Amino acid sequence: MTCKVFNEKIADLFDVNVNAQDKAEFERHMEQCSECRTAYEELCAVYAMLQPSAKTQHELDEISTNVTFAKSPTKKRKIWWAVAASVIFLLGVFVGLNNFFTSSATAASQNSIALFDKAITYVQNVGSFQMEVFVRTNPEENFFDIHPDKDFIKSRVQLMRQADTVLYRIEREVEHGRVIVCDGKAQYMFVKNGTRYVKGNLGSDFLGMYGNLLYPDRLLQMQKFAIELAGDNTVLRSETDSTIVVVVEGTEWDDNLQEIYATGHRGRNHVTIENVFSKPDGLLRSVKYWLHKDGNKILVLYTGAIQYNPALSRKAITALPDEYSHPATEGGVYDMTKVSEIEDEELAQLQKESPVQTAARLLAAFTSGRAEDVKENLAGYVGNIDKINKRMKGCKFRELRELKVEDYVGVYIVYTLEYPDGATSQMHLALRNDNPRHVWLLDGGL
Amino acid sequence: MKDVKTQLMQLADLMQAERSNMLRYACYRLGDPEEAADVLQDVYISVHTQIYNDDSVKILNLKSYLFRSLSNHCIDRLQNRSKRIVLSIDTVHDIADVSEEYSEADYVRVTKMLALLPEEQAEVIRLRIYGGKSFVDIAAILALPLSTVKSRFIYGLNKLRKYMNEESTVSHIKHLQP
Numbered sequence: 001m002t003c004k005v006f007n008e009k010i011a012d013l014f015d016v017n018v019n020a021q022d023k024a025e026f027e028r029h030m031e032q033c034s035e036c037r038t039a040y041e042e043l044c045a046v047y048a049m050l051q052p053s054a055k056t057q058h059e060l061d062e063i064s065t066n067v068t069f070a071k072s073p074t075k076k077r078k079i080w081w082a083v084a085a086s087v088i089f090l091l092g093v094f095v096g097l098n099n100f101f102t103s104s105a106t107a108a109s110q111n112s113i114a115l116f117d118k119a120i121t122y123v124q125n126v127g128s129f130q131m132e133v134f135v136r137t138n139p140e141e142n143f144f145d146i147h148p149d150k151d152f153i154k155s156r157v158q159l160m161r162q163a164d165t166v167l168y169r170i171e172r173e174v175e176h177g178r179v180i181v182c183d184g185k186a187q188y189m190f191v192k193n194g195t196r197y198v199k200g201n202l203g204s205d206f207l208g209m210y211g212n213l214l215y216p217d218r219l220l221q222m223q224k225f226a227i228e229l230a231g232d233n234t235v236l237r238s239e240t241d242s243t244i245v246v247v248v249e250g251t252e253w254d255d256n257l258q259e260i261y262a263t264g265h266r267g268r269n270h271v272t273i274e275n276v277f278s279k280p281d282g283l284l285r286s287v288k289y290w291l292h293k294d295g296n297k298i299l300v301l302y303t304g305a306i307q308y309n310p311a312l313s314r315k316a317i318t319a320l321p322d323e324y325s326h327p328a329t330e331g332g333v334y335d336m337t338k339v340s341e342i343e344d345e346e347l348a349q350l351q352k353e354s355p356v357q358t359a360a361r362l363l364a365a366f367t368s369g370r371a372e373d374v375k376e377n378l379a380g381y382v383g384n385i386d387k388i389n390k391r392m393k394g395c396k397f398r399e400l401r402e403l404k405v406e407d408y409v410g411v412y413i414v415y416t417l418e419y420p421d422g423a424t425s426q427m428h429l430a431l432r433n434d435n436p437r438h439v440w441l442l443d444g445g446l
Numbered sequence: 447m448k449d450v451k452t453q454l455m456q457l458a459d460l461m462q463a464e465r466s467n468m469l470r471y472a473c474y475r476l477g478d479p480e481e482a483a484d485v486l487q488d489v490y491i492s493v494h495t496q497i498y499n500d501d502s503v504k505i506l507n508l509k510s511y512l513f514r515s516l517s518n519h520c521i522d523r524l525q526n527r528s529k530r531i532v533l534s535i536d537t538v539h540d541i542a543d544v545s546e547e548y549s550e551a552d553y554v555r556v557t558k559m560l561a562l563l564p565e566e567q568a569e570v571i572r573l574r575i576y577g578g579k580s581f582v583d584i585a586a587i588l589a590l591p592l593s594t595v596k597s598r599f600i601y602g603l604n605k606l607r608k609y610m611n612e613e614s615t616v617s618h619i620k621h622l623q624p
């Protein structure tokens with residue numbers, strides 16, 4: 001074996017199975033060639049460092065096999081996550097999975113299907129609509145989760161179509177509640193009373209399960225499939241002088257991972273959805289959603305009356321939340337749509353930095369009044385360069401250390417700042433590198 | 447065209463057989479074992495749905511397909527993270543309350559460490575070491591020539607070694623090592 005061949009084939013030594021004869025050849029070469037041996041040993045050192053620790057492996061084994069894991073607090077979180085996922089009915093996965101009970105639709109449900117079809121077509125073509133939605137959840141949370149043990153939180157949903165674009169606004173009517181706005185080009189998420197907001201492109205998943213309330217045709221479509229495809233879902237239809245009520249009750253897939261692994265099948269949850277249509281136009285007017293849990297039927301979501309074609313204006317839909325204090329500059333924006341322009345070489349340097357190194361570089365620039373030199377790390381603060389320079393020029397900083405804060409995706413760098421007059425104060429910078437380029441970006445603290 | 451039910455049963459069997467490899471891969475990808483478990487579910491649901499909804503879909507090699515799907519779901523999660531958490535920082539945390547003692551789990555360290563590499567190299571390393579896949583399997587998963595897979599693996603390890611040796615990154619590596 002030559003050095004060249006050795007280098008070409010060295011990966012084989014790190015494969016799952018190593019051919020014994022090959023291995024012997026490698027070893028013979030290494031006996032004679034210290035250079036290749038060193039190279040191999042260094043690779044082994046890195047390889048060893050990457051191996052899962054026994055602790056982690058144990059933890060993972062527990063997760064994947066131990067059924068009593070359910071009692072731990074994390075599992076509790078999961079149960080509610082599971083409940084949120086059980087609203088998969090709203091998310092559209094339920095129906096496709098309910099395949100073991102496929103049977104042809106009964107004549108009774110055929111009527112309802114026609115009703116759904118009509119309502120779907122209407123909603124898809126409506127110019128605008130609005131509704132109030134009440135969901136059991138945490139007031140200040142995002143739009144993803146349902147918590148059956150919490151009170152109802154009211155949100156207002158508004159949507160309008162303009163030419164090819166769709167504008168919408170979803171607003172939690174509580175203090176510090178979140179507001180999502182789409183102006184047809186981008187989505188924004190604000191916190192009322194806040195000064196920062198998130199901007200994302202149209203594909204960003206800000207809406208969570210509200211996505212299907214915003215497009216009620218999807219919700220109807222799913223129920224239609226549920227009726228058509230799954231014979232064990234029942235459909236009750238009743239009429240009054242002015243309404244047709246269709247109640248779809250059925251099973252949906254539970255989210256219990258242990259059960260999936262143990263049996264290869266998912267468990268089920270029992271849910272009920274009530275759709276009220278008006279006569280004679282057949283429009284969807286309201287929706288209620290119940291979860292059946294431990295013998296109880298819990299109402300977890302309902303809408304107020306859905307209004308079609310109300311007079312909505314672009315201005316009203318895209319307005320800043322009333323209580324939102326808009327920053328004077330663009331400094332409050334965390335813009336996920338922007339890709340910073342950094343040369344590859346420079347990028348590689350930035351990626352190599354530890355958060356402490358990045359913080360030190362930022363602070364050095366700030367305190368010498370040259371914040372513009374580090375703008376590639378400033379993310380949303382890039383509009384605050386002058387302010388930063390003014391405030392920090394002439395200060396000194398010391399004692400940087402990293403602090404990991406639970407629930408925060410990045411890290412805090414704590415430091416002591418000494419002002420020109422000698423006064424000091426304890427400060428911090430928040431940095432995060434969960435961006436596509438893995439660069440530490442300034443995310444708070446100033 | 448394979449019978450849908452047969453395919454679904456194969457899927458369940460495969461999930462069962464590969465669960466610990468998949469879980470480990472996702473854990474070292476996301477730096478969070480709980481979230482890794484969630485992702486496995488996502489993969490199961492989405493592949494299940496795919497098979498069911500479109501039985502003509504040609505999933506030639508379900509095993510490769512599962513890992514590809516797993517990788518994609520992890521990427522989605524990583525991208526969604528920033529979207530969900532961003533707004534909390536200025537309001538939620540009071541630094542004084544947070545204990546200084548924080549011992550980082552190895553998957554968190556590894557996640558950060560592999561983030562130093564070009565993603566294509568990091569991915570091969572993850573699939574080999576955490577996914578427990580052979581280079582031949584990885585070539586199938588990533589639809590790449592075997593030789594490319596192997597060289598990415600070696601390049602990646604070498605690059606990590608270099609980072610470790612470079613003086614300028616001393617503090618970084620201190621941070622990375624136990």
Ligand SMILES: [Zn+2]
Pocket residue numbers: 002003006029033035036037
């Ligand atoms: Zn040699």
